[in-house]
Amino acid sequence: MTQHDVLRRPPATDPACPDWCVTDHEACDGEENWIHQSAPIFVTPDITARLCMSVDPDTGAVDGPQVLIGDIEYSPDAALQLAAALMQLAAIRP
Numbered sequence: 001m002t003q004h005d006v007l008r009r010p011p012a013t014d015p016a017c018p019d020w021c022v023t024d025h026e027a028c029d030g031e032e033n034w035i036h037q038s039a040p041i042f043v044t045p046d047i048t049a050r051l052c053m054s055v056d057p058d059t060g061a062v063d064g065p066q067v068l069i070g071d072i073e074y075s076p077d078a079a080l081q082l083a084a085a086l087m088q089l090a091a092i093r094p
């Protein structure tokens with residue numbers, strides 16, 4: 001899987017599962033199963049960025065989505081600002 005394939009996967013069988021989720025929910029128990037995560041993008045060999053969201057199966061309450069980079073949660077707007085700053089940095093030429 002390349003980083004461009006992060007948001008592509010077969011259709012989810014759980015209607016609460018967003019189409020970007022790659023979590024193996026059959027292997028999760030309890031509240032772990034409420035969390036939906038995208039495939040990782042490796043920021044460094046040890047740090048990943050993922051989209052994550054929780055959905056309470058009983059109430060339907062949704063928390064997220066958030067962008068999780070390492071252990072830090074970013075709102076989608078904050079992640080977009082970080083991405084824009086990184087693109088500006090990468091575009092600098094001598």
Ligand SMILES: [Zn+2]
Pocket residue numbers: 016017018021022023025035036037
């Ligand atoms: Zn899911």
